[in-house]
Amino acid sequence: MSGEPPVVRRLHEVPAYLISPDDTVRLAELAGPKQGSSTSVFLEIWEPGGAQPLNSHPDSAEIFIVLSGQAQAHSDDDAVELSAGDVLVLQPGSEHRIVNTSETDKLFTITVMANDGGFAKLVTDGTPTALTPAEISALIS
Template structure:
């Protein structure tokens, strides 16, 4: 037993980040190394038409759970279409990027990396931006609203 207390983070209190100021994808770190986990979990939000640059994670698969929106994922020489309810698993070392193919709606994913490899620090060293009420509503249903 580690004796460490549980960590509770409130989505309404979390900042999001742009890795680079000109990026069109915001990331909110839900859990990661600073919270006692070698696995990092993010809420990622692509603006309409937004994309992240080609990137790779040598030591970790990256898993995207699509909550809302539509996208095209490129991984090495493969391209797949994504929509809400899809789970995308990108293999360690793959060169990949995801493009929000909608010109009007945001793309939302929960992203999981089992071996962070410094990615959470890269994110949180970026430019802080706010999560909107719409962003938070992707994960939190207001009290009294039926499921």
């Protein structure tokens, strides 16, 4: 027994962050080191046409569960199309990025990383933003 109580977070109370002020992807840390977890879990929201910069995580696979929207994922020399219901697994060390291919709709994913190498801290050191009521209701309606 750990002796630690369970952690419950309310989505409407969880802040989202922009890693850089001009980013078009916001991340909300749902679970991670601050909550006592060695695995980090994020809600990621891409603006229409948005993309994150090319990035890599040498010690962690990154798993994306596409909740809604359409995207193209690039990993090293490969590109794949994604839509709601897809699960994407990117291997440790791959250079990757995801592009929201819609010009009108946001892309929503749940992203899971074990051994995130400080990624959760990078996210929460970014610029805080709020999840909108429409974004929250898109997830829990």
